[in-house]
Amino acid sequence: MANKEVLITIILYNFLLITVGFWAKKRTSNQDDFYLGGRGLGPFVMALSASASSSSAWSLLGVSGAAYVWGLSAVWLLPGVLVGYVVSWTWVAPRMMEISQKTGAVTLPELLFSDFNQREKTILLRLTTIIITCSLIVYIAAQFQGAGTAFSSILGIPQELSII
Secondary structure (H helix, E strand, C coil), X not given: CHHHHHHHHHHHHHHHHHHHHHHHHHCCCCHHHHHHHHHCCCHHHHHHHHHHHHXXXXXXXXXXXXXXXXXXXXXXXXXXXXXXXXXXXHHHHHHHHHXXXXXXXXXXHHHHCCCCXXXXXXXXXXXXXXXXXXXXXXXXXXXXXXXXXXXXXXXXXXXXXXXX
């Protein structure tokens, strides 16, 4: 019975995701709409997006591991992260938004290299694409490892199986 309920929940969730996808497709007409929400998202949505982007295996396993190793002093991780968010949202993000609107930059490398001439910009963008791609491969592998560790611990199944 529980398997049936889980299956129904997964089907309903996937239906909801597909519905939201079609709804969003109707509201998307260009690259800015797709990547940046038409540059019209409010600060609350942007803050949620930034927070969700930083949630990963580090926040699930790394912080709890640090708390285990460091003890009560690991509590200082929270204010450090919060101060980082506030500094980012208050000083860094508004300046980045201003520059990206002036230059039409969509990605961080485009923003960083916006003052370079076209030839230098092309070379640097290609180089950063390679660096980011290689880094993301390692990062995604670490996320699978973290998810496998969590599922293995919770479900009592081998880690290799839980990664699948």
